[in-house]
Amino acid sequence: MDYSIVQLASNSKFVAKSAQGSTLDGLNTHFACIDELHAHKTREVYDVVETSIGKRLQPLLFAITTAGFNLSGICYELRNYVIEVLSGKSAGGDDQFGIIYSIDKEDEWTSDSALIKANPNWGVSVHPETIKSLRDKALTVASAVNNFKTKHLDVWCNADAAWMDLTKWNECADPSLEESDFYGRESWLGLDLASKIDLTAAVRLFPKTINGVQHFFVFPQVWLPRDTVNSAKNASYCGWEYEARLKVTEGSVVDFEEVKEYVRRSCSDFVVKEIAYDPWQATQLASELTDQGCPMVEVRNSVQNFSEPMKTIEALVMSGRLHPIFNWCVSNVVCHRDAKDNIYPNKLRNENKIDLVVALIMAFYSFLIGGGKIEKPVDLTPMLDSPLIFNW
Known part of the structure; x- marks a missing residue:
């Protein structure tokens, strides 16, 4: 049902219109107000509405917005034009009015x-x-x-900004942790299979209550083929192999038989509730493991699936309740925030690896969706205003 304010004498009405520019052609607008212009992914709506005021003698077009992240969008373009008008740099502009409340570059934003x-x-x-x-x-x-x-x-x-407070992350990390301390306990596993010539990552996640407070302990496993280690720009690979932080399989591709053996051994040593995997690279592997009794669960790599577990991870780190033994990948992750405050992991450069972070997020997704429960729920409010980082 459409709601509107109608003035019968002039047959005028004030009505909310669709955000789809393709449905707005044919308008004959006297006054229009476009709210939160920064959230418009394209310039289509603004252009259609601006065109529709051309048949009026005294039309008025309002645009109201906060700042945003899209520096190439219509909102930032209009902002720059307003600045030119206000500074007298624009030759025209007598029919334009604009006001911007913000801080100056020299201001301390925390004050x-x-x-x-x-x-x-x-x-x-x-x-x-x-x-x-x-x-x-x-x-x-x-x-x-x-x-x-x-x-x-x-x-x-x-919009792509640091996700994790690395100081807090490092405070939570405990390199002395041993997986043998968790034999026989419930666990969730995230598995991120990249292309066979790149990083393949797995993360085991163990919840454990300590002094009445639920904590989570994280153990990683990473594989790379020998040829990639020898030719990679990352000189740390060799050192990580020596420290047993990286499992190198001989040849030019990752030996997925070793990955399958890791999963089977996990199911033997621990009570694995679910193993989350992205079907894009792992359909055959997942099918084989399922036939062998492993609880494989498909988790597609999407904003819808990743946003909540990412925010949960961040909140747990801030409250000192998530304990990893690694920081590789954590500082490589940046997150993109959309108009609905969803966040999603990205990387600034192709050589930046974030696979362990993806595996951790998948494990947490499986925990949250597959029956796991966060006791004494963490406060996600700080994360509602966030973006992202991770480094292995």
Whole structure:
């Protein structure tokens, strides 16, 4: 049902329209208001609406928005035009009005004065206690910084940003952990099979209650073919092989028989509830392991599947309840945040490896969806304003 405000005498109406630009052709607009322009993935809606005011004598087009992440979109383009108008650099602009509340480059974004400068309704509709609380979380959670800056300081940022606070991650890490301490315990396993000439990663995840508080312990396994180790730009591979942090299979491709043996041994040594895998590279391997009684579960590599477990992982690290024995890959992960505050792992360069992080996320997805329960739930609020990082 469509709702509208109608003025019968002039047969005029004020109505919400679809965000699909293809449905807006034929409009004859007198006044239009486009909210949160930064979230528009294309310029289609703005262009159609702007065109539709051409038949009016005194039309008005409003665009209201916070800053965002898309530096090549219509919103950032319009912002730059407004700046040119306000600075007198544009030859035209007499029919344009714009106002931007933000901070200056020299301002310290964490200061109270910066918050007041960027929020003109400070203390009226903008509540200082709430904004300061979100600022404090951004100071603690690295991935919350960019979202805080865009939403509350109107600073344009790149959506791909640091995910994990590496200081907190390293504080949680415990290299002395031994998997033998967990024999016979319930576990969840994430398996990320890359191409056979690249990194293949697995992560075992063990929940354990300590002094009434649930903690999670993480153990990795990584495989690379010998030819890749010898030719790779990453000079650390040889050292990691010596330290038994990297399993090298002879030849030019990863020997998936060794991967299958690892999975079978896991099912023998531990009570493996589920083994999460991405079907893109692992269909045949998963089919063989399923026939052998391994509890394989398909987890597609998608924003929908990865966002919640990523936020859960970050929250557990911040509360000191996730204990890895590695940091390789963690600093290589950046996350992209979409308009719905979903996050997803990415990497800045192809040579940056994030496979262990992906395997960890898949293990947590399996835990959360497959019957596992986070006791004393962690507060995910800090992660609602976040982006991402990881390094192996």
